Amino acid sequence: MTTPTPPDLMADLRTELIRKQLVQAVYAADASAEAITNPFNETTGELAALPSGYVAVGYTTDDGLTFTSDLSMADVTSSQSVEPTRSDVESDVLTASYTPQETNQAAVALYEGLPLSGTGALPAVGSAWSWDRPSTPKNPFRRLLFIGLDYADDGSEIYVVKFLPRARLTSKDDEQWARSTETQRPVTFTAYRDSAVGTSCRNWVDGPGWRSLSPGSNEVQSVAITGSPTGGTYTLTFDTQTTGAIAFDATASAVQSALEALSNIDPGDVTCAGGPHPGTPVTVTFVGQYAGTDVAEMTGDGTGLTGGTTPAVTVTTTTPGGA
Structure with a gap:
């Protein structure tokens, strides 16, 4: 019986997964605009063009964007327990808050409840603007797109994106005029479920830099016995280390045990499936210390196989590692 290996507490720590949103962008559209179904090019992970009608909010204060989830639970208490005996989500309300610094169409329209496009929308910057404070505010629903940008070690982009398909202004702070x-025009929007989109908030993480963090594929090699032997043994060699004799009719677990007995393969470094020999190949997947890497292809020696017609063992790489 083997003693389990204690976990390596540092093995799963990845500094490259400590991310910041170094740059943030906010885009807004009227509820009539097309919903965002995927902000990325599926092939490259680059940002795709936005549908018509989305307007940039522009510069925001350096405290960035704040997404608040107001979670409320309904507890059941019982006389036999000091803790709740049941707890259920009663409400979970998502809000998004930010403070625009520009006086542009989007910042003013969102603050004042004006349309972003069409009749009643503000014209381009530099044209004369005029609007009245209504006696009964309409407070229309909006579509809001939030994009955060970070960079991978190679300088490629990592994006975190939130899309609120049906958001409404539920709070705004004072508009202050001062020399200092x-x-x-600080605003807070509450996310509501959009029946067509099917959610109140859709999230993505993608970008060329994010895709570069993929560990790659685990290498898979196939060990096949040809010539229909009726007896004997064969061996496998991995990176100059050769196994003991493996029976001509070995199961996948027997091949795995032989490989794990090598000095350069620890238990958990390979996973074998398929078999048994000689009728069915055994697949060897390299994991553990070899996960996601391109390893040397094993070689087989079938000179110990007997019977059949010119029996032999062949090894082929079906999935290169690290791809």
Whole structure:
């Protein structure tokens, strides 16, 4: 009986997964605009063009974007327990808050409840603007797209994206005019479920830099016996280390045991499936210390096989590692 190996507490720590949103962008559209189904090019992970009608909010204050989830639970208490004996989500409300610094069409329209396009929308910057405060605000629903940008070690982009397909202004702070600070129009939007999209918030993480973090494929090699032997043994050699004799009719577990007996393969470094020989090949998947890497192809020696017609053992790589 073998003693289990204690976990390596540092093995699963990855500094490259500590991310920041170094740059943030906010885009808004009227509820009539096309919903975002995928903000990325599926092949490359680059950002795709936005549908018509989405307007940039522009610069925001350096405290960035805040997404708040207000979670409320309904507990069942019982006289026999000091803890709740049941707890269920009563409500979970998502809000998004940010403070625009620009006086542009999007920042003003979202703050004042004006349409972003069409009748009643503000014209381009530099044209005369005029609007009245309504006696009964309409407070229309919007579509909001939030994009955060970070960079991988090679400088390629990593994006975190949130899309609120049906959001409504539920709070706004004071618009202040002062010599000491820029004019700000802080807003908070609450996310509501969009029946067509099927959610109140859709999230993505993608980008060329994110895809570069993939560990790659695990290498898979196939060990086949040809010539229909009726007896004898064969051996496998991996990176100059050769196994003991493996029976001509070995099962996958027997091949795995032979490989794990090598000095350069530890238990958990290979997983064998398929078999048994000689009728069915055994597949060897390299995991553990060899996971996601391109390893040397094993070689087989079938001179110990007997019977049949010119029996032999062949090894082929069916899935290269690291691809």
